[in-house]
Amino acid sequence: MQMNENKEFEPLIVAFCCNWCSYAGADLSGTNRLNYPTNVKIIRVPCSCRVNPMFILRAFQRGADGVILCGCHPGDCHYTSGNYFTRRRMTLLFSMLDFLGIERDRTRVEWVSAAEGAKFAATMNEFTEAVKKLGPNRRLEDLRCRKQ
Amino acid sequence: MNKNLKEQVLRASGVNVLKCMRCGKCSGTCPSYDEMEYHPHQFVYMVEKGDIEPLLNSKSLYKCLTCFACVERCPRNVEPAKVVEAVRLAAVRQQGNNHMSPAQLPEMLDDDLPQQAIVTAFRKYVK
Amino acid sequence: MQRIGVFVCHCGTNIAATVDVKAVAEALGHEPGVVISQDYQYMCSESGQNLVKNAIKEHNLTGVVICSCSPRMHENTFRKAAAAAGLNPYLVEIANIREQCSWIHKDIATASEKAIILGRAAIAKVHLNAPLIAGESPVAKRALVIGGGIAGIQTALDIAEAGFDVDIVEKQPTIGGKMAQIDKTFPTLDCAACILTPKMVEASQNEKIHIHSFSEVTDVKGFVGNFTVTIKKKARFVDETKCTGCGLCTEKCPMKKVPNEFNMGLDNRTAVYIPFAQAVPKVATIDPNYCMMLKNGKCGVCSKVCSVGAIDYKQQDRFIEEKYGAIVVATGFNPIKLDKYDEFAYNQSPDVVTSLELERLMNAAGPNGGTLLRPSDKTHPHKIVFVQCVGSRCDDSKGKPYCSKICCMYTAKHAMLIREKYPDTEVYVFYIDVRTPGKNFDEFYRRAVEQYNVHYIKGMVGKVTPKSDGKLAVQASDLLSNEQLHIDADMVVLAAAIEPDKTARPLATMLTTQMDTNDFFTEAHPKLRPVESATAGIFLSGACQGPKDIPETVAQASAAAAKAIGLLCKNSITCNPCVAHSNELMCNGCSSCEKVCPYGAITYIDKEFRMPDRTTAIRRVASVNPAVCQGCGACTVACPSGAMDLNGFSNSQIMAEVDAICK
Numbered sequence: 056m057q058m059n060e061n062k063e064f065e066p067l068i069v070a071f072c073c074n075w076c077s078y079a080g081a082d083l084s085g086t087n088r089l090n091y092p093t094n095v096k097i098i099r100v101p102c103s104c105r106v107n108p109m110f111i112l113r114a115f116q117r118g119a120d121g122v123i124l125c126g127c128h129p130g131d132c133h134y135t136s137g138n139y140f141t142r143r144r145m146t147l148l149f150s151m152l153d154f155l156g157i158e159r160d161r162t163r164v165e166w167v168s169a170a171e172g173a174k175f176a177a178t179m180n181e182f183t184e185a186v187k188k189l190g191p192n193r194r195l196e197d198l199r200c201r202k203q
Numbered sequence: 204m205n206k207n208l209k210e211q212v213l214r215a216s217g218v219n220v221l222k223c224m225r226c227g228k229c230s231g232t233c234p235s236y237d238e239m240e241y242h243p244h245q246f247v248y249m250v251e252k253g254d255i256e257p258l259l260n261s262k263s264l265y266k267c268l269t270c271f272a273c274v275e276r277c278p279r280n281v282e283p284a285k286v287v288e289a290v291r292l293a294a295v296r297q298q299g300n301n302h303m304s305p306a307q308l309p310e311m312l313d314d315d316l317p318q319q320a321i322v323t324a325f326r327k328y329v330k
Numbered sequence: 331m332q333r334i335g336v337f338v339c340h341c342g343t344n345i346a347a348t349v350d351v352k353a354v355a356e357a358l359g360h361e362p363g364v365v366i367s368q369d370y371q372y373m374c375s376e377s378g379q380n381l382v383k384n385a386i387k388e389h390n391l392t393g394v395v396i397c398s399c400s401p402r403m404h405e406n407t408f409r410k411a412a413a414a415a416g417l418n419p420y421l422v423e424i425a426n427i428r429e430q431c432s433w434i435h436k437d438i439a440t441a442s443e444k445a446i447i448l449g450r451a452a453i454a455k456v457h458l459n460a461p462l463i464a465g466e467s468p469v470a471k472r473a474l475v476i477g478g479g480i481a482g483i484q485t486a487l488d489i490a491e492a493g494f495d496v497d498i499v500e501k502q503p504t505i506g507g508k509m510a511q512i513d514k515t516f517p518t519l520d521c522a523a524c525i526l527t528p529k530m531v532e533a534s535q536n537e538k539i540h541i542h543s544f545s546e547v548t549d550v551k552g553f554v555g556n557f558t559v560t561i562k563k564k565a566r567f568v569d570e571t572k573c574t575g576c577g578l579c580t581e582k583c584p585m586k587k588v589p590n591e592f593n594m595g596l597d598n599r600t601a602v603y604i605p606f607a608q609a610v611p612k613v614a615t616i617d618p619n620y621c622m623m624l625k626n627g628k629c630g631v632c633s634k635v636c637s638v639g640a641i642d643y644k645q646q647d648r649f650i651e652e653k654y655g656a657i658v659v660a661t662g663f664n665p666i667k668l669d670k671y672d673e674f675a676y677n678q679s680p681d682v683v684t685s686l687e688l689e690r691l692m693n694a695a696g697p698n699g700g701t702l703l704r705p706s707d708k709t710h711p712h713k714i715v716f717v718q719c720v721g722s723r724c725d726d727s728k729g730k731p732y733c734s735k736i737c738c739m740y741t742a743k744h745a746m747l748i749r750e751k752y753p754d755t756e757v758y759v760f761y762i763d764v765r766t767p768g769k770n771f772d773e774f775y776r777r778a779v780e781q782y783n784v785h786y787i788k789g790m791v792g793k794v795t796p797k798s799d800g801k802l803a804v805q806a807s808d809l810l811s812n813e814q815l816h817i818d819a820d821m822v823v824l825a826a827a828i829e830p831d832k833t834a835r836p837l838a839t840m841l842t843t844q845m846d847t848n849d850f851f852t853e854a855h856p857k858l859r860p861v862e863s864a865t866a867g868i869f870l871s872g873a874c875q876g877p878k879d880i881p882e883t884v885a886q887a888s889a890a891a892a893k894a895i896g897l898l899c900k901n902s903i904t905c906n907p908c909v910a911h912s913n914e915l916m917c918n919g920c921s922s923c924e925k926v927c928p929y930g931a932i933t934y935i936d937k938e939f940r941m942p943d944r945t946t947a948i949r950r951v952a953s954v955n956p957a958v959c960q961g962c963g964a965c966t967v968a969c970p971s972g973a974m975d976l977n978g979f980s981n982s983q984i985m986a987e988v989d990a991i992c993k
Contacts, residue, residue, distance in 0.1 A: 067991075067992060078400075079402060084434065085428065086429060088434065090435065091434055093435050093440040093441060093444040096444065096447060096991045098988065098991070099426075101961050101962055101963055102964070104962060104964040105979055105984075106967070107966065107984075108967075109981075109985075110984055113985055113989070114991075114992060118992045119988075119991075134964070135928050136928045136964075137963075137964055140967070140968075176434070224723060226719065226789070227762075227790050227807045228789075228792055228807075229792075230792070230807035230814065231790050231792025231805060231807040231814070244807070244809065272792075272793075276792065277725075278719070278723065278728050279724060280725035280727060280728060
């Protein structure tokens with residue numbers, strides 16, 4: 056969580072992108088100069104199914120305000136079935152977060168192909184706006200980890 | 204093109220006319236073909252175009268025996284007979300557009316009419 | 331203590347225009363473990379790379395972070411540079427500050443701040459990078475082709491040509507497949523046997539090609555370069571090595587009422603049989619379902635007449651095991667069963683035939699010796715109706731959803747051949763669309779219409795009713811003239827949809843390859859890798875991948891062979907070192923990882939462990955085969971005990987990145 060001079064809330068968003076589709080899609084939105092906010096920081100993973108739900112919880116614990124997970128479209132996974140695992144695992148994680156009272160809109164799974172640079176930028180813009188509206192993540196943040 | 208009427212027919216029939224690949228098997232199999240001005244495949248196509256008034260005003264509407272041969276044989280599960288039935292419903296719902304009044308029925312009864320023609324009309328309740 | 335070097339690239343002005351590269355280099359220089367932090371105009375240039383190489387040597391670096399363009403662009407460049415300087419290439423990390431920072435942001439202050447964070451994450455990750463060495467696994471110099479149709483034969487010939495041994499496994503007693511049953515081929519009308527049988531002979535005489543006819547694959551183990559396959563050689567009750575194919579046994583066999591599958595059951599064969607005159611291998615086979623000797627021990631005629639003593643009633647199924655480097659699947663297709671299409675009366679009249687049956691009826695080696703006669707009364711038909719798309723392009727509940735692709739062309743061929751040979755015969759073709767994309771295909775179809783006067787009618791046949799006078803009443807609608815036609819036909823020919831062979835599905839399970847919902851094998855990429863399956867070392871040839879005509883099949887067969895040869899040429903394959911590995915001390919042997927692995931890379935081994943009390947215990951632990959693992963990481967998340975981890979993207983590395991970003 057960061058506050059700039061105008062005290063407008065600037066959320067910190069962690070994006071996990073699979074190497075084959077979404078990371079390439081993010082690169083494409085860069086090549087096409089499609090803007091999205093600096094709030095989004097991308098972490099490259101080989102496949103969306105590499106993302107352990109623990110990574111997402113860890114990000115929240117360390118002060119992230121939103122986490123988005125991007126993978127290949129269902130049926131297009133480079134590893135043939137990885138994103139199906141992702142879909143199931145994240146459904147379970149999200150329902151657990153729901154149960155814990157964490158706003159559903161802080162987490163999201165999106166399918167972005169290597170050709171969808173525009174979709175990647177639009178998704179990030181929209182997600183950042185949505186998280187901005189929700190305000191800072193206070194429920195899961197571990198205050199001991201906060202930057203002094 | 205009458206959008207409301209088209210929507211009404213599509214909803215009443217529950218048929219996705221866009222699945223039709225225009226093979227004409229429905230008309231090829233239709234026993235009432237020669238009696239009809241508009242044939243089963245034309246029903247489907249005209250409903251898709253929203254061209255429903257000519258169907259409402261055509262006698263073809265009442266020549267369909269609802270024998271469901273077209274439904275049975277359509278390779279793409281379009282169910283033309285249900286489209287015909289839905290157009291009939293649209294006719295019934297428009298006041299003054301009824302094909303006949305109940306009073307006319309007794310004089311129309313024909314001893315030579317095959318029983319099946321009467322009975323098949325009830326198939327629409329089971330399909 | 332780590333000694334990390336950070337190198338920030340300007341990329342001309344691509345990065346430097348929006349990111350204050352000097353400030354980034356300065357800020358990252360203060361990160362723990364960083365001993366040198368530099369910026370440079372073009373890091374990927376020769377001199378930029380030299381900068382990195384010199385720094386590695388000079389400062390004895392243990393890790394390198396390059397803040398530049400996407401790793402998809404230059405990761406390999408910098409890995410090679412590091413390797414050249416003596417640093418393990420997997421100790422290089424890239425922070426993407428061009429595509430994912432400078433190009434999408436406009437404000438220098440926030441973009442620079444983000445670049446520092448991205449650099450910090452890469453530094454945090456490289457702290458935990460381990461040197462990785464790409465493993466190698468040997469390649470067995472032998473290929474297996476499953477299916478002996480034209481696809482399998484062509485693939486085998488091409489692989490043998492390159493000098494590698496090839497085994498063909500064919501479930502029928504002879505190779506040749508569907509093409510052997512076809513009479514003529516479109517669009518040139520040359521005879522199928524005349525072009526196929528020389529290829530069959532070539533395959534049998536090639537010393538590199540080994541044909542296992544009447545055999546099936548029953549088990550596949552292993553991985554690319556190193557498959558172990560079990561082949562069942564079914565008992566044919568004839569010693570292949572002794573039989574000369576003289577055919578005396580087939581002449582003398584008293585059991586003459588066996589439906590002849592080669593002629594689609596249109597005539598009969600004997601219980602001991604050779605499928606057709608040009609069969610390869612030309613060896614007799616005894617059909618145990620009909621042989622009286624095998625059924626009740628009475629007869630033995632064939633064994634008495636065989637001059638070489640090849641008949642062996644006691645023969646058993648044999649299993650052989652062989653190692654292969656590559657496997658090519660060429661299992662082909664079959665026409666679908668037409669039982670559920672009552673309206674065409676296929677089961678009610680023998681004069682309603684499928685197109686493949688018509689091929690046999692017209693073939694010189696067929697049941698009528700090449701004269702087209704009605705199967706029912708052996709009279710010459712004067713009116714023939716062809717029905718297209720029977721079971722193709724249907725809703726899923728009514729048949730196959732795809733276009734079978736070959737029917738339009740073979741129907742035009744049949745119509746043309748009939749009009750040519752019997753000009754007094756009227757031919758009607760009922761079509762929905764005529765699809766003729768292919769070299770000389772549309773010209774061929776137009777010739778059928780213009781030169782041979784075949785009646786093409788737009789509309790599907792609704793109903794075929796056998797009449798008491800032996801004719802077939804065909805009812806169909808002509809959609810263009812808007813009238814219903816009633817034709818009294820002598821024969822009706824149905825263009826049945828084609829489907830993959832039934833053996834394909836169990837085979838796909840054995841090979842751990844993917845199939846679509848129609849049981850066609852799925853290619854690795856629909857456009858760019860059309861002959862490879864997603865499983866390394868398994869290639870696809872012919873109609874097992876989708877409906878295809880002969881030229882396309884042959885082209886794909888050669889393409890699959892080229893891919894297989896490319897693999898067999900290598901002495902060993904370099905493996906991707908970013909693969910999963912399991913910590914045996916933590917693994918509980920629960921099988922969770924094995925179940926999610928799409929490649930079957932994980933197996934379980936019983937391993938002996940020393941216990942604290944100096945005893946030993948045997949525990950079941952997961953073991954990853956690095957040659958098969960592709961590094962997706964699905965198992966790492968499935969593992970409940972955290973024993974499974976992925977090289978290059980380990981749990982601690984990703985966590986460190988998360989922490990660095992959120993700091």
